[in-house]
Amino acid sequence: MEDGCAPGDPGALVAEGIACRRAERLLFRGLDFRLEPGGLLLLGGPNGSGKSSLLRLLAGLLRPAAGRLLYAGEPVAAEPAAYRARLQFVGHQEAIKPVLSGRENLGFWCRLRGLAGGAAGAAALDAALAHFALDEIADEPARLYSSGQRRRLALARLLAAPAPLWLLDEPSVGLDSRSVAALVSAIGRHRAGGGAVVLATHVDLGLGEAQRLDLAEHAPDAPALAEWQW
Amino acid sequence: MVSRAREQGPPQAGPSVTTALSALVRRDLRLALRQRGDLLTAVLFFLLTAALFPFGIGPEPNLLLRIAPGILWVTALLAVLLSLERLFLADGEDGSLDLLLVSPLPLELAVLGKVLVHWLSSGLPILLSTPLAALLYGLPAEALPVLLLALALGTPTLSLLGATAAALTLGARRGGVLLPLLTMPLYVPVVIFGVAAVDASLAGLSARPHLLLLAALLAAALPVAALAGAAALRQAAE
Numbered sequence: 001m002e003d004g005c006a007p008g009d010p011g012a013l014v015a016e017g018i019a020c021r022r023a024e025r026l027l028f029r030g031l032d033f034r035l036e037p038g039g040l041l042l043l044g045g046p047n048g049s050g051k052s053s054l055l056r057l058l059a060g061l062l063r064p065a066a067g068r069l070l071y072a073g074e075p076v077a078a079e080p081a082a083y084r085a086r087l088q089f090v091g092h093q094e095a096i097k098p099v100l101s102g103r104e105n106l107g108f109w110c111r112l113r114g115l116a117g118g119a120a121g122a123a124a125l126d127a128a129l130a131h132f133a134l135d136e137i138a139d140e141p142a143r144l145y146s147s148g149q150r151r152r153l154a155l156a157r158l159l160a161a162p163a164p165l166w167l168l169d170e171p172s173v174g175l176d177s178r179s180v181a182a183l184v185s186a187i188g189r190h191r192a193g194g195g196a197v198v199l200a201t202h203v204d205l206g207l208g209e210a211q212r213l214d215l216a217e218h219a220p221d222a223p224a225l226a227e228w229q230w
Numbered sequence: 231m232v233s234r235a236r237e238q239g240p241p242q243a244g245p246s247v248t249t250a251l252s253a254l255v256r257r258d259l260r261l262a263l264r265q266r267g268d269l270l271t272a273v274l275f276f277l278l279t280a281a282l283f284p285f286g287i288g289p290e291p292n293l294l295l296r297i298a299p300g301i302l303w304v305t306a307l308l309a310v311l312l313s314l315e316r317l318f319l320a321d322g323e324d325g326s327l328d329l330l331l332v333s334p335l336p337l338e339l340a341v342l343g344k345v346l347v348h349w350l351s352s353g354l355p356i357l358l359s360t361p362l363a364a365l366l367y368g369l370p371a372e373a374l375p376v377l378l379l380a381l382a383l384g385t386p387t388l389s390l391l392g393a394t395a396a397a398l399t400l401g402a403r404r405g406g407v408l409l410p411l412l413t414m415p416l417y418v419p420v421v422i423f424g425v426a427a428v429d430a431s432l433a434g435l436s437a438r439p440h441l442l443l444l445a446a447l448l449a450a451a452l453p454v455a456a457l458a459g460a461a462a463l464r465q466a467a468e
Binding site for chain 2: 056059060061062063081084085087088089091092093094095096097099100104108109111112113114115116
């Protein structure tokens with residue numbers, strides 16, 4: 001998204017020569033990208049190419065084997081807590097407690113991010129539930145939810161506890177077309193408000209203009225890479 | 231960095247951390263109360279195991295009184311162990327641990343919050359049911375306060391040390407088997423001083439030094455569990 005943002009503009013997420021190793025296996029290396037506020041980075045690549053690992057790495061759950069990550073011009077490793085406060089991560093697992101209701105699950109994740117309850121908090125919660133059409137089942141225990149509804153509840157976290165950077169790992173899995181549209185509109189509004197999104201997906205969600213990153217090109221044994229490395 | 235901290239605002243400041251910590255403690259308490267079966271397991275295990283020993287040993291009041299402190303401590307320890315495996319496992323399996331790591335709440339505090347709930351749902355009920363168990367062994371009334379005080383100081387240490395081990399075994403394939411093996415050696419000092427306190431009061435001596443040592447163990451276990459537990463959880467999430 002080279003839309004006129006000056007280098008070092010607050011909020012730009014920059015990766016410099018990132019490499020990731022899982023259990024002695026190098027997944028990818030030499031990864032560079034620059035994501036400006038309002039930008040969208042689509043991660044592609046076959047299964048096992050490291051999309052989820054890259055997202056976990058961007059979320060600070062994994063440490064890069066090489067390279068560094070900068071947010072707003074500062075290394076993320078220097079102030080991890082400040083960086084974490086600016087991101088929302090929705091991974092493969094929904095982190096939903098079956099004995100709590102949808103609203104209780106969502107409310108907990110909001111308060112854990114330091115958002116106070118009260119009327120304003122409750123209104124944001126209701127709006128997030130309504131956006132993903134969960135308002136009618138919000139007070140039922142989450143063990144009764146279908147997998148698509150669980151997915152939507154996880155995505156509702158994005159709206160209930162806003163953060164400038166969204167890290168989404170195949171967010172559309174199990175969603176019906178209406179929910180995918182809700183997700184796409186949420187991402188659109190988030191970007192219009194200056195938020196950035198990193199999204200791993202195998203399907204075309206119709207998210208508009210985006211930067212693309214194919215992790216297969218960064219695999220350690222890719223011939224193209226071997227050529228220009230040596 | 232200064233400018234970042236200014237524009238950043240709340241994340242590292244006090245209020246949001248307390249909000250987050252109280253949210254975690256309240257959620258875990260709510261989970262414990264909704265799953266009442268889990269809550270009762272520890273107490274029932276404690277009471278039933280303590281009740282079995284007199285059947286096995288026979289009705290000899292002197293012998294029962296002699297072994298009562300040891301038996302009660304060991305059964306309390308085993309009851310605490312019973313619920314330890316689930317402490318981080320549920321969060322690790324459903325992805326909550328990842329979000330906990332990504333949240334602004336320092337993980338060390340999150341570990342202490344979870345330990346607090348674990349103690350409230352296992353140590354405290356055991357403590358409350360101890361007078362009943364003591365009755366089975368004919369423990370004199372004057373020794374009971376010492377036993378309760380020793381348990382009140384010792385069971386939080388059991389939860390703290392157990393939480394460290396639970397965090398360490400989170401990624402292990404047979405964590406459930408590994409956990410007691412890791413934990414029991416760490417529990418030895420707690421049992422020694424806990425039993426010694428009750429024995430001292432039965433012998434008419436002062437239990438104070440033993441209780442102070444239990445308090446010291448608790449004070450030492452607090453930072454160890456917070457730091458080691460958090461480090462182990464970070465490792466498990468990788």
